[in-house]
Amino acid sequence: MELPPLGPWIRRLPRNPAFWYVAVLAAMWPVLHLLPPERVHALRTWASTDLGNLRLWPDGHPIESLTVSVFVPQDTIWVWPVFALSLFAVVGALGARRAVASVALVHLAATALTEGLVWWRIQHGSLPAEAAHAMDTGPSYVVVTALTLAAARARPAWSRAVWLLMLAVAAPALLAGLPDGETAAVGHLASLLGGLALAAAHRLGLRPLVGRSAPQVAGRPA
Secondary structure, eight states: OOOOOSHHHHHHGGGOHHHHHHHHHHHHHHHHHHSOHHHHHHHHHHHOOSTTTTSOTTTOOHHHHHHHGGGOOSSOTTHHHHHHTHHHHHHHHHOHHHHHHHHHHHHHHHHHHHHHHHHHHHHTTSSOGGGGGOOOOOSHHHHHHHHHHHHHHOSSGGGHHHHHHHHHHHHHHHTTTGGGTOHHHHHHHHHHHHHHHHHHHHHTTOOOGGGOOOOOBTTBOO
16 A cells, blocks of 8 residues: 655644644653753743733733643643644644634633632632642643544544543543542543533534634635
């Protein structure tokens, strides 16, 4: 069997947002090891999606932290680029704009849910006030969403088993602490459920506004 030429595929890579996300995550592995510990701590503190950073300007920087945090893992740094390869399957199934819109939407929703939970617990005395500045960075909400969408929508259909297996391998660690209401575990569960909801919505043809195609004109493709 003759394999397809790699040239066109390689030339398309820079236009694929999954390529850039995986590349930056992979680059963060040596960067976080080479930087002095105080610089790494400062970066994670600035990028953290905690209640302090999510306050509106000038007291916080919500857009910056929500964007940068998904590129700054806290632990098991080498694992995240591997799991993030699922974004290639999501882009292949949904298209670049719809894929980015989908994972970004769930990331924002899961962050809002978890930080809202932190705020509620602080207000009711079950967490100290210092929890408003607890460090919260990492790609896990994006990656869990991507793995879920890939397991549900990847093409060809047999490839979904690969992403489902990877999701099953990661799930015990990601959901640990859920019975105790641990914030990160709640966010991971929300990301998984959000990915399933979006997979169902895409299957039913309900597209995010930013991913809708232009209307087709009779006789020519859109």
